[in-house]
Amino acid sequence: MKSLLIKELNQFFSSLTGYIAILVFLVVTALFIFVFPGNLNVFDFGFADLTPFFEFAPLVLLFLIPAITMRSFAEERNTGTLELLVTKPISDWGIVGGKYVASLILLLFSLLPTVLYVYTISRLADPVGAIDTGSIIGSYIGLLLLGSVFLSIGLLASALTSNQIVAFILGLFLCFMAFYAFDFVSRIAAFEGDLDYYIRQIGVNEHYQSISRGVLDTRDLIYFLTVNGLFLAAAKTALESRKW
Amino acid sequence: MANRTYKQTSLLQLGLIAALVVLLNIVGGYAFKRFDLTSEGRYTITEPTRDLLRDLDDIVYLEIYLAGEMPADYRRMQVAITDLLEEFNAYTSVNIEWDFKDVFEMAENPQQAEQFLEELTEKGIYTRQIAEQRLDELSQKILIPGAIAFYKNREVAVNFLPQQKELNEDPSAVINSSISTLEYNLANAIQRLLVVEPKQVVFVQGHQELNPLEVQDFAQTLVENAYEVDFIDLPRSVGIDPTVDLAVIAKPRQTWSEADKFKIDQFVMNGGSVLWLVESLSADLDSLLTGKTSFVAINYDLNLEDQLFQYGARVNSDLVLDREANAIPLFSQGGANRNFYPWPFYPVVFPESSHPIAKHLDPIMVRFASSIDTIEVPDVKKTILLTSSPQATAWKVPVLVRLETATNPPLPEQFNQADIPLAVLLEGEFRSLYTNRIPEDFLRVYQDSLGMAFKARSSFSRQVVISDGDLIRNPVSRDGRYAELGTYRFNRSFLFANKDFLLNCADYLTDNYGIIEARTKDFKIRPLDRERLREDRWRWQAFNIVVPAVVLLLFAGVYHFIRKKKYEGKV
Numbered sequence: 001m002k003s004l005l006i007k008e009l010n011q012f013f014s015s016l017t018g019y020i021a022i023l024v025f026l027v028v029t030a031l032f033i034f035v036f037p038g039n040l041n042v043f044d045f046g047f048a049d050l051t052p053f054f055e056f057a058p059l060v061l062l063f064l065i066p067a068i069t070m071r072s073f074a075e076e077r078n079t080g081t082l083e084l085l086v087t088k089p090i091s092d093w094g095i096v097g098g099k100y101v102a103s104l105i106l107l108l109f110s111l112l113p114t115v116l117y118v119y120t121i122s123r124l125a126d127p128v129g130a131i132d133t134g135s136i137i138g139s140y141i142g143l144l145l146l147g148s149v150f151l152s153i154g155l156l157a158s159a160l161t162s163n164q165i166v167a168f169i170l171g172l173f174l175c176f177m178a179f180y181a182f183d184f185v186s187r188i189a190a191f192e193g194d195l196d197y198y199i200r201q202i203g204v205n206e207h208y209q210s211i212s213r214g215v216l217d218t219r220d221l222i223y224f225l226t227v228n229g230l231f232l233a234a235a236k237t238a239l240e241s242r243k244w
Numbered sequence: 245m246a247n248r249t250y251k252q253t254s255l256l257q258l259g260l261i262a263a264l265v266v267l268l269n270i271v272g273g274y275a276f277k278r279f280d281l282t283s284e285g286r287y288t289i290t291e292p293t294r295d296l297l298r299d300l301d302d303i304v305y306l307e308i309y310l311a312g313e314m315p316a317d318y319r320r321m322q323v324a325i326t327d328l329l330e331e332f333n334a335y336t337s338v339n340i341e342w343d344f345k346d347v348f349e350m351a352e353n354p355q356q357a358e359q360f361l362e363e364l365t366e367k368g369i370y371t372r373q374i375a376e377q378r379l380d381e382l383s384q385k386i387l388i389p390g391a392i393a394f395y396k397n398r399e400v401a402v403n404f405l406p407q408q409k410e411l412n413e414d415p416s417a418v419i420n421s422s423i424s425t426l427e428y429n430l431a432n433a434i435q436r437l438l439v440v441e442p443k444q445v446v447f448v449q450g451h452q453e454l455n456p457l458e459v460q461d462f463a464q465t466l467v468e469n470a471y472e473v474d475f476i477d478l479p480r481s482v483g484i485d486p487t488v489d490l491a492v493i494a495k496p497r498q499t500w501s502e503a504d505k506f507k508i509d510q511f512v513m514n515g516g517s518v519l520w521l522v523e524s525l526s527a528d529l530d531s532l533l534t535g536k537t538s539f540v541a542i543n544y545d546l547n548l549e550d551q552l553f554q555y556g557a558r559v560n561s562d563l564v565l566d567r568e569a570n571a572i573p574l575f576s577q578g579g580a581n582r583n584f585y586p587w588p589f590y591p592v593v594f595p596e597s598s599h600p601i602a603k604h605l606d607p608i609m610v611r612f613a614s615s616i617d618t619i620e621v622p623d624v625k626k627t628i629l630l631t632s633s634p635q636a637t638a639w640k641v642p643v644l645v646r647l648e649t650a651t652n653p654p655l656p657e658q659f660n661q662a663d664i665p666l667a668v669l670l671e672g673e674f675r676s677l678y679t680n681r682i683p684e685d686f687l688r689v690y691q692d693s694l695g696m697a698f699k700a701r702s703s704f705s706r707q708v709v710i711s712d713g714d715l716i717r718n719p720v721s722r723d724g725r726y727a728e729l730g731t732y733r734f735n736r737s738f739l740f741a742n743k744d745f746l747l748n749c750a751d752y753l754t755d756n757y758g759i760i761e762a763r764t765k766d767f768k769i770r771p772l773d774r775e776r777l778r779e780d781r782w783r784w785q786a787f788n789i790v791v792p793a794v795v796l797l798l799f800a801g802v803y804h805f806i807r808k809k810k811y812e813g814k815v
Contacts, residue, residue, distance in 0.1 A: 010807075013800070013803050014804075014807070019797075019800050023796055023797075026792040026793060026796065027789060027792075027793060030785075030789040030792065031789065034784065034785045034788050035789070042772075043772065043777055043784075044316065045316050045319075045320075046316050046771060046772055046774070047320065047769075047770055047772060048770040048771065048772050049770060051323065113795055114792070116787070116792060117788060120784050120787065120788055124772045124776060124777055124780075124784065125770060125771070125772060125773065126771050126774075126776075128773075130770050131770060132282055132770060134281040134282050134283045135282040135283070135286075137281060138281035138282075209330070213287065214280070214286070215282075215287045215331065216278065216279040216281055217276060217277075217278045217279075217334065218272060218276045218277045218278075219269075219272050219276045222268055222272035223269055223272075226264075226265040226268050227265065229261065229265065230261060230262055230265045233257070233262075237257070237258045240250075240254045241251075243250060
C-alpha cells in the first residue's frame with residue numbers, strides 16, 4: 001500500500017494539471033478573501049476573523065477536489081493499468097485506501113498555504129496577534145472533514161468511469177448534491193415541519209457549518225467519518241464490479 | 245452463476261455498510277458531546293437556557309428583520325444570531341426555525357414599508373437609524389435589529405439591540421455588548437413564550453410613592469415584557485397576595501405604619517420579591533423650580549430603617565456627591581450666557597458589576613442618592629449592583645443642596661470615597677422583623693381572616709434595594725404626558741439605561757429558570773487595525789496572492805529537479 005501511495009503522489013506531482021488546479025484554488029481564494037470587494041472580503045469585514053474564508057472554501061473545494069481525484073481510477077482503467085494493479089498482492093480495500101490517503105495528503109498540501117491567511121489577520125489584528133486560535137483550528141478541522149467527504153465522493157466518481165472528464169463532472173455533481181441539495185430540498189414547502197430538519201441533517205453543509213463556527217460535536221464527527229466510509233465502500237464496490 | 249454470487253456478496257456488503265452508517269448516526273444522535281473550541285466559550289449555552297430549551301414541545305419560529313444590506317457590525321450581529329440559534333437547536337428536541345426578512349424588500353411600495361415598520365414598532369420592536377456614507381453622499385437608512393418569535397399560538401417581540409440612544413453613536417461597542425447578551429435576549433423571549441402565566445407586579449401606593457403616571461413608562465415596559473402590572477393601596481389592603489411575584493416600592497415619602505411594614509414583611513416571608521427604591525432624605529429638584537437656588541435636605545422619617553436592616557441593608561441619611569455627574573445649566577458668575585456644569589448631586593453611574601442585572605449596561609442616571617451599607621445577616625447573600633465613581637463623597641444630614649455646587653464644586657481631594665454602593669441585591673432566607681413582636685390575639689385574627697399563618701422565616705427569596713427613588717421616575721409634563729424613562733431634561737439626545745437596569749432587576753427577581761445568568765457572557769471583539777490596514781492593504785493582498793503561488797512553483801521546480809537527478813542517476 002505504501003508503494004501505491006508513493007506512486008499516486010508522484011503521478012500527481014509530475015503532471016501539470018495538478019499544479020494548475022492547486023494554483024487556481026489558491027489564487028481565486030486569495031482574490032475573493034482579500035481583494036474583491038464584497039461579503040467575503042476579510043479586510044472590508046474589519047474583524048480578525050477568517051469566517052469568510054471558511055464560507056468560501058467549500059465552493060472552491062467543490063471544483064478542486066474532483067480535479068484531484070478524477071484520474072485516480074478513471075485513467076488507470078482507460079490505460080488498462082487497473083488490471084495490473086488488481087493483480088498485485090493488494091486487496092481492493094488497499095487500493096481504495098491507498099488512493100484515498102494519497103488524495104488526503106494532496107488536500108492537506110493544497111490547504112497548507114492558506115495558513116498564511118491566519119498569519120495575515122494575526123499581524124493586522126489590533127492588538128497584534130489577537131485572534132481566536134481555537135475557533136480557527138475548529139474551522140480547519142471542519143474544512144478537512146468536508147474535503148475528505150468530497151475526496152471519497154470524487155474517488156467513487158472516478159471508479160465509475162474510464163473517462164477523466166466524466167469522472168470530474170460526475171464528482172463535481174455528486175459533491176454539489178451532497179453539499180447543497182439537501183438544503184434546497186428541505187426548503188420545499190411540502191417538507192415544512194419536522195421533516196425539513198432531518199433532510200438538512202443528511203446534507204454535508206449542515207454539519208460543516210456547525211464545526212466551522214468552532215464547535216466540535218461528536219455527531220458531526222461521526223457523520224463525516226461514516227459518510228467517508230460509505231463512499232469509499234461504494235468506490236470499492238464499483239471497483240469490484242469489473243469482475244461481475 | 246458464480247459471478248452472480250460474487251456480485252451479490254459485493255452489493256450485500258455495501259448495503260450492510262450503508263445500514264451501519266445510518267445506524268451509527270442515529271445512535272450517535274442520542275449520546276453526543278460538544279466541544280466549544282472558541283477561546284472565550286462563545287457557544288457554550290448556559291445551563292438555565294438549556295433547561296428552558298429542553299422544555300419546548302413545539303416548533304419555535306422566528307421572523308428576523310435584521311436583513312438586507314447593512315454595515316459590517318450589524319452583519320456580525322446577524323451571523324451571531326444564526327450561530328446562537330443553531331447552538332440552541334443542539335439542545336431542543338423540537339426545532340427552532342427562522343427566516344431573515346427584509347421588510348423593505350417585501351413591501352411593494354414605500355407606504356407599505358412604512359406600515360410594516362409601524363406595525364413592528366407597535367409590537368415593541370426598536371428600529372435604528374443609521375447614517376451611511378457612500379460616495380460623498382450621506383444617506384439615512386433604517387435597520388430593524390429585532391424579531392418576532394412564534395410558538396404555538398403566541399408571539400413575542402425580541403430586540404437584539406437596546407433602544408437607540410444617539411443617532412451618531414458608534415455601533416461597534418453597542419453591538420458587541422448586545423452580542424454578549426444575545427443568548428439572554430433570545431432565551432428570555434422563549435421563556436415568555438413558554439411560560440403562559442404572566443408574572444404579577446404590584447406598585448405599592450399609600451405612602452406618597454410616585455404616582456402611576458410617574459412610573460408609567462416602566463410599568464408599560466413591564467407589560468410589553470409579559471408582566472401583569474397593578475397598583476395597590478397598601479394601607480387599605482389586608483396585604484399583598486402571595487401570588488404576586490414582585491412588589492415595587494417607588495420613592496415613599498411618608499412614614500410607614502407598622503401594619504403596612506408587616507404586610508410587606510409577610511409578603512417577603514412567603515417568597516415574594518421586593519424592589520425597594522427608597523431614599524432617606526427629602527431632596528427634589530421641584531424644591532428648586534420655584535426660583536430658589538438652595539434647600540436643605542432632611543430626613544423623611546420613613547420608619548423603614550429597621551425593616552431594611554433586618555433584611556440586610558441600610559440606606560444612610562446622607563446624599564452622595566459624585567464628580568461623574570450630569571450637567572445642569574447655570575449662568576456663570578456675572579456672565580450673560582448659560583453654561584452647563586456637572587452637578588455632583590446628579591451622579592452618572594457606570595455599571596461595573598459583573599452581576600447579570602448590571603453587566604453590559606449603559607450609564608444610569610441617578611438623582612439625590614444616599615449611600616447604602618450592607619448588614620451582616622445570616623443566610624443572606626449581598627451583591628452590590630451599582631456604585632458611585634471612584635471619586636465621590638457622601639454628605640451627612642442635614643445637607644445644604646445648592647445649585648452653586650455645580651459652578652463651585654468641592655475640591656477634587658474632597659471626593660475621597662470610591663465606589664459608594666447605590667444599589668444592593670439581597671438573596672437568601674430572610675427572617676421576619678416581627679418574630680415575637682406580634683400579640684397572639686392579632687395573629688389569630690390574621691390567620692382567621694386571611695387564612696394565612698405568620699411566617700418567621702422566608703424560603704429562598706430576593707430583594708433589591710436602590711437608594712434613589714428617581715431612578716424609576718419618568719418625566720411628566722404639565723399636561724399629563726410622560727416622556728421615556730432615562731431621558732434627562734437637559735440632554736435629550738441621550739437615553740440613560742435606567743429602564744434596562746430596572747427591567748433586569750424585575751427579570752432577575754422573578755426568573756424561574758435563572759436564564760438571566762446568560763447576561764454575564766463576554767464576547768471578545770477582535771478588530772483589525774484600521775490604520776495599518778489602510779496603509780498596508782495592497783501589500784497584504786499581494787503577499788497572500790503571490791507567496792502561496794511562488795511556494796507552489798518552487799515546490800514544483802525542486803520536485804522536478806530531484807526527479808530528473810534520480811532518473812539520470814539510474815541511466
